[in-house]
Amino acid sequence: MQTCLDCIPCFFNQTLSAGRMMGLPDHEIKRLLDAVGKGLEQVSLESTPPEMARLLQRIINQKTGSQDPYKELKHQSNVIALGYAPKMQQLVVSSEDQLLTAIEVAIAGNIIDYGAIHDLDVDAELQQLMNTERMQLEREDSANFAYQAFSEDLKQAKTLLYIGDNAGEIVFDKILLTVIRSMYPDLRITFAVRGKPILNDVLLEDAQEAGLTEMVQVISSGSDAPGCVLDYCDESFLEVFRSSDMIISKGQGNFEALSDEDAPIYYLLIAKCAAVARELSCSVRDIILKRKQR
Amino acid sequence: MQTCLDCIPCFFNQTLSAGRMMGLPDHEIKRLLDAVGKGLEQVSLESTPPEMARLLQRIINQKTGSQDPYKELKHQSNVIALGYAPKMQQLVVSSEDQLLTAIEVAIAGNIIDYGAIHDLDVDAELQQLMNTERMQLEREDSANFAYQAFSEDLKQAKTLLYIGDNAGEIVFDKILLTVIRSMYPDLRITFAVRGKPILNDVLLEDAQEAGLTEMVQVISSGSDAPGCVLDYCDESFLEVFRSSDMIISKGQGNFEALSDEDAPIYYLLIAKCAAVARELSCSVRDIILKRKQR
Numbered sequence: 001m002q003t004c005l006d007c008i009p010c011f012f013n014q015t016l017s018a019g020r021m022m023g024l025p026d027h028e029i030k031r032l033l034d035a036v037g038k039g040l041e042q043v044s045l046e047s048t049p050p051e052m053a054r055l056l057q058r059i060i061n062q063k064t065g066s067q068d069p070y071k072e073l074k075h076q077s078n079v080i081a082l083g084y085a086p087k088m089q090q091l092v093v094s095s096e097d098q099l100l101t102a103i104e105v106a107i108a109g110n111i112i113d114y115g116a117i118h119d120l121d122v123d124a125e126l127q128q129l130m131n132t133e134r135m136q137l138e139r140e141d142s143a144n145f146a147y148q149a150f151s152e153d154l155k156q157a158k159t160l161l162y163i164g165d166n167a168g169e170i171v172f173d174k175i176l177l178t179v180i181r182s183m184y185p186d187l188r189i190t191f192a193v194r195g196k197p198i199l200n201d202v203l204l205e206d207a208q209e210a211g212l213t214e215m216v217q218v219i220s221s222g223s224d225a226p227g228c229v230l231d232y233c234d235e236s237f238l239e240v241f242r243s244s245d246m247i248i249s250k251g252q253g254n255f256e257a258l259s260d261e262d263a264p265i266y267y268l269l270i271a272k273c274a275a276v277a278r279e280l281s282c283s284v285r286d287i288i289l290k291r292k293q294r
Numbered sequence: 295m296q297t298c299l300d301c302i303p304c305f306f307n308q309t310l311s312a313g314r315m316m317g318l319p320d321h322e323i324k325r326l327l328d329a330v331g332k333g334l335e336q337v338s339l340e341s342t343p344p345e346m347a348r349l350l351q352r353i354i355n356q357k358t359g360s361q362d363p364y365k366e367l368k369h370q371s372n373v374i375a376l377g378y379a380p381k382m383q384q385l386v387v388s389s390e391d392q393l394l395t396a397i398e399v400a401i402a403g404n405i406i407d408y409g410a411i412h413d414l415d416v417d418a419e420l421q422q423l424m425n426t427e428r429m430q431l432e433r434e435d436s437a438n439f440a441y442q443a444f445s446e447d448l449k450q451a452k453t454l455l456y457i458g459d460n461a462g463e464i465v466f467d468k469i470l471l472t473v474i475r476s477m478y479p480d481l482r483i484t485f486a487v488r489g490k491p492i493l494n495d496v497l498l499e500d501a502q503e504a505g506l507t508e509m510v511q512v513i514s515s516g517s518d519a520p521g522c523v524l525d526y527c528d529e530s531f532l533e534v535f536r537s538s539d540m541i542i543s544k545g546q547g548n549f550e551a552l553s554d555e556d557a558p559i560y561y562l563l564i565a566k567c568a569a570v571a572r573e574l575s576c577s578v579r580d581i582i583l584k585r586k587q588r
Contacts, residue, residue, distance in 0.1 A: 012302055034334050
């Protein structure tokens with residue numbers, strides 16, 4: 001997916017959020033915004049939003065001298081999500097269709113995003129999202145929620161690559177992977193984290209904190225963009241990517257990076273902005289489980 | 295009111311809207327955004343939002359070579375508003391409290407803003423706004439809707455300065471001024487327009503198109519910012535400003551510019567963004583008739 005003009009004001013919003021999360025005073029945040037403003041010219045509309053975000057994050061890192069400004073926030077997100085895990089786990093176990101409910105939980109985890117976490121009523125949000133999705137399902141299986149195809153493909157797959165998104169959210173991904181593992185014990189599951197710190201995206205340490213490393217193989221994609229931009233990925237990751245029978249691409253950043261790739265991908269996300277909603281012909285905040293058209 | 299950090303992403307949104315309204319292709323809009331990005335450093339958080347918007351508009355004008363890129367749009371806004379005028383006029387005439395209804399109409403006109411006009415259901419918006427305000431009034435006269443004080447001050451005033459805001463909207467301002475004129479035939483009313491083209495703000499030609507010049511004295515403030523920044527105003531305007539018994543400051547831009555001025559001002563506006571809503575301790579889209587505290 002290409003960056004569109006509407007992404008540009010959004011990058012300034014993201015810079016502003018980043019500065020506030022780092023606790024910087026206003027005049028320093030202004031300097032960050034100025035630096036991003038100057039760097040805007042280098043950013044091409046041919047690139048994907050994660051490529052742009054990576055460039056801008058480099059500017060922020062240079063200005064602040066911090067390589068991982070979101071480190072503490074990611075840890076907090078993991079702790080908060082781990083607090084919700086038993087409840088979510090229970091919800092899955094007691095449901096009629098455990099796979100479907102676990103998908104719902106994993107998508108709902110996508111709302112635990114850094115910007116919102118402080119004033120978010122997580123309970124209410126989860127409840128609302130899960131109701132929305134049920135409604136969607138009651139309207140039956142659709143192109144943007146291809147649950148039947150997902151179930152079928154999963155049944156056939158021997159190898160599954162799950163490309164992670166954010167810290168916190170990864171705890172909910174683990175619940176989905178636990179269900180998949182219990183249904184298909186022979187399926188070889190690999191979970192990919194980012195190669196370097198970028199925004200609140202998952203790193204190996206988050207996979208450890210979520211307890212995922214004890215359960216599946218966790219590898220680094222090598223990408224330091226907030227999305228799995230294949231041009232920035234390691235060869236070893238690309239081998240797994242190319243050879244997997246099925247790939248789950250989690251979150252909006254991975255969708256933006258991988259939407260044009262020809263691979264057996266399911267995109268699992270909440271559409272968080274108008275540009276992505278337009279790309280998917282859906283509404284903002286719609287819940288998506290979309291199979292890559294081949 | 296000082297510019298806040300939240301205004302910065304909004305300036306990029308405004309630039310994007312401006313480019314689209316001018317019908318520019320994406321790569322040229324990108325060049326505009328780049329230029330605004332470069333210019334951001336010159337913009338101080340000590341200045342008001344209209345001062346910042348003026349600086350950025352100059353960049354846009356330089357890049358596009360157009361001194362009045364919104365000219366056609368302003369004309370269209372006037373034509374649309376003139377189409378609604380008889381209905382609004384009728385609403386006022388048939389109401390119990392004509393002054394109050396005319397204030398409602400004038401504030402409702404504040405929604406006829408360039409960004410929204412194409413996909414706006416003007417009828418529905420006006421209806422909704424007027425209901426909102428009635429509800430507000432039923433909650434009784436408040437600091438943010440000081441109708442009683444306004445009526446009293448108007449009764450006492452000998453001179454009234456009305457500082458206009460946008461094209462289109464001016465047609466609705468005229469309806470309010472018509473009621474005021476009929477109630478107080480001896481009141482000397484002056485209507486101020488901007489000194490030079492800036493966004494979709496009112497110029498003398500809009501006052502003519504709205505038929506306002508036939509009814510009251512229309513003067514230029516001299517300001518080329520999208521708000522009545524006194525530092526940019528002509529001495530002749532400042533004399534009127536300083537000597538008026540009562541001033542009506544219409545719209546958000548004038549509020550941003552005049553909120554710290556010590557003068558007998560009533561601010562009449564819809565709070566259109568979070569920064570202004572915070573300043574007024576109200577919600578976005580609240581309807582405001584606020585008396586300057588002296």
